[in-house]
Amino acid sequence: MNIDIQKVCILGAGTLGTRVALQAALSGFQVRIYDLSEELLERSKQTMQKLLGALRKEGRFTEIEDEVLWSRLLFTTDPATAVKDADLINESVTEDVGIKQEVWKRFGALAPEKTLFTTNTSYLLPSMFAEHSGRPERFCALHFHDVFTARVVDIMPHPGTDPGLIAPLERFGEALEQVPVLVKKENSGYLFNTMLLALIGAAGKLLTKEVASVEDIDKSWMVNFHMPQGPFGILDAIGLDTAYHVTKARKDTASQQFAALLKTYVDAGKLGKKSGEGFYRYK
Amino acid sequence: MNIDIQKVCILGAGTLGTRVALQAALSGFQVRIYDLSEELLERSKQTMQKLLGALRKEGRFTEIEDEVLWSRLLFTTDPATAVKDADLINESVTEDVGIKQEVWKRFGALAPEKTLFTTNTSYLLPSMFAEHSGRPERFCALHFHDVFTARVVDIMPHPGTDPGLIAPLERFGEALEQVPVLVKKENSGYLFNTMLLALIGAAGKLLTKEVASVEDIDKSWMVNFHMPQGPFGILDAIGLDTAYHVTKARKDTASQQFAALLKTYVDAGKLGKKSGEGFYRYK
Numbered sequence: 001m002n003i004d005i006q007k008v009c010i011l012g013a014g015t016l017g018t019r020v021a022l023q024a025a026l027s028g029f030q031v032r033i034y035d036l037s038e039e040l041l042e043r044s045k046q047t048m049q050k051l052l053g054a055l056r057k058e059g060r061f062t063e064i065e066d067e068v069l070w071s072r073l074l075f076t077t078d079p080a081t082a083v084k085d086a087d088l089i090n091e092s093v094t095e096d097v098g099i100k101q102e103v104w105k106r107f108g109a110l111a112p113e114k115t116l117f118t119t120n121t122s123y124l125l126p127s128m129f130a131e132h133s134g135r136p137e138r139f140c141a142l143h144f145h146d147v148f149t150a151r152v153v154d155i156m157p158h159p160g161t162d163p164g165l166i167a168p169l170e171r172f173g174e175a176l177e178q179v180p181v182l183v184k185k186e187n188s189g190y191l192f193n194t195m196l197l198a199l200i201g202a203a204g205k206l207l208t209k210e211v212a213s214v215e216d217i218d219k220s221w222m223v224n225f226h227m228p229q230g231p232f233g234i235l236d237a238i239g240l241d242t243a244y245h246v247t248k249a250r251k252d253t254a255s256q257q258f259a260a261l262l263k264t265y266v267d268a269g270k271l272g273k274k275s276g277e278g279f280y281r282y283k
Numbered sequence: 284m285n286i287d288i289q290k291v292c293i294l295g296a297g298t299l300g301t302r303v304a305l306q307a308a309l310s311g312f313q314v315r316i317y318d319l320s321e322e323l324l325e326r327s328k329q330t331m332q333k334l335l336g337a338l339r340k341e342g343r344f345t346e347i348e349d350e351v352l353w354s355r356l357l358f359t360t361d362p363a364t365a366v367k368d369a370d371l372i373n374e375s376v377t378e379d380v381g382i383k384q385e386v387w388k389r390f391g392a393l394a395p396e397k398t399l400f401t402t403n404t405s406y407l408l409p410s411m412f413a414e415h416s417g418r419p420e421r422f423c424a425l426h427f428h429d430v431f432t433a434r435v436v437d438i439m440p441h442p443g444t445d446p447g448l449i450a451p452l453e454r455f456g457e458a459l460e461q462v463p464v465l466v467k468k469e470n471s472g473y474l475f476n477t478m479l480l481a482l483i484g485a486a487g488k489l490l491t492k493e494v495a496s497v498e499d500i501d502k503s504w505m506v507n508f509h510m511p512q513g514p515f516g517i518l519d520a521i522g523l524d525t526a527y528h529v530t531k532a533r534k535d536t537a538s539q540q541f542a543a544l545l546k547t548y549v550d551a552g553k554l555g556k557k558s559g560e561g562f563y564r565y566k
Contacts, residue, residue, distance in 0.1 A: 150507035150508075152506045152507050179506045182495060182499055183494060187492075191489060191495050191503035192507050195482055199485075202478045202480075210467060210468065211466060211467060212466055212467055213465070216464035216474065219464050220464050220478070223433070223462045224433035227510070
């Protein structure tokens, strides 16, 4: 398939959409980023400025002039402007099946014929909205982690995806300084989150069964693997509210018991790093 | 409890016993190391020399004079000599319930009254041999990982262990430059291996269900967590024969399917790093 990606449309200017848009612009792509209000777009722009400052402090992307960078980014609340001439759409809207279906129905109808459709969903599956886009064969999951530190991008086709999309999406991921991995069959949570949840589930079970303390469980992982965080430190970074919802959705007894424990933290306002306290206290 | 540990007896001069003995000597303890034959003891001594060379290349333990170090180590095939005046026994014999029971029956009867009994078992439980030692209340698991790189030591009492043993064992672990963690209830695999097996189980399931390749599953973990190895790289280091036995012992369907896959590697002589090939090839 002769696919040349140069112009990118990002749907949803939240945490992940903002990061993907910034990296795409840093990598030289023309980027249009869409959200529902000017306020949301303004916030996204401010986040980009902060991110860029932090990255440049680390010595990254210092060679790119501000004027050039910002000229590659267009923020818009107008759907037609957003998808105009787009080679690829990457959708990062709210993690809700109904909302994503509506969005793909709308933007699928508006997009030029050449556009590739990709979703950045974290736990849903591309087959849930592929048909709604009107072009299931050109629809695929393209899932980023945090773009700048965790640089894996999952490429996950649904059964109706044209296999010819894989190679251009891999090249696009590499152009965005990511390491592409292929998820050959639809799998909620892709590869990394599937493994991370297994680790966290085992840690949660050790805790709820009172086998060991939060600190000792984390230490076992951190010291043996020379890692800066153990499973509970990771949960504090993810947010215990998110962790609660994900754990609650798993139906086995151990997950339900761990979800009940996580709920006591959430109910007490201990949401992890972002609230200043979770399993650990933060300053 | 007023326990002063100065003299240590190591039962079993295999991989782990050798390392614990060497670290104990490096930490200033008087160490007697026992095994069944002079040949096994000679091999242990050679392993220590190699280890020491590698550690000193890294700049570690360079301040300890060889003469002083070796004067702290006594290699013996005589049980009475091995336990003479020992403050603590750490047992690392073959991972077999019957053998460990025999060993504890024999050495429990020989040891001085003051001796603490500890087992370095990887997957068995201290309650399986505590009674055989004749002093279950002075019996506890004290489990090392690889001593020099993975520096966690698990302290795991069985229900009959005197709680007064915990603090002296923690101090002993720290004296051996380990990070002690308390496993409050008997749990096969302690903390680290329980979590590692969950991670490996999830990775194995992704592979047997053909969701992704070995390389892509590993990459997801390595790139996002900035780790030098993913689950299959770790398995190659552990040895696929060991991995097969541990996985085979787990009775769920996913483990059985992964065990069947591991068996094809073992049957083909691909045991991981030690044989030059496993999931990956090694030079």
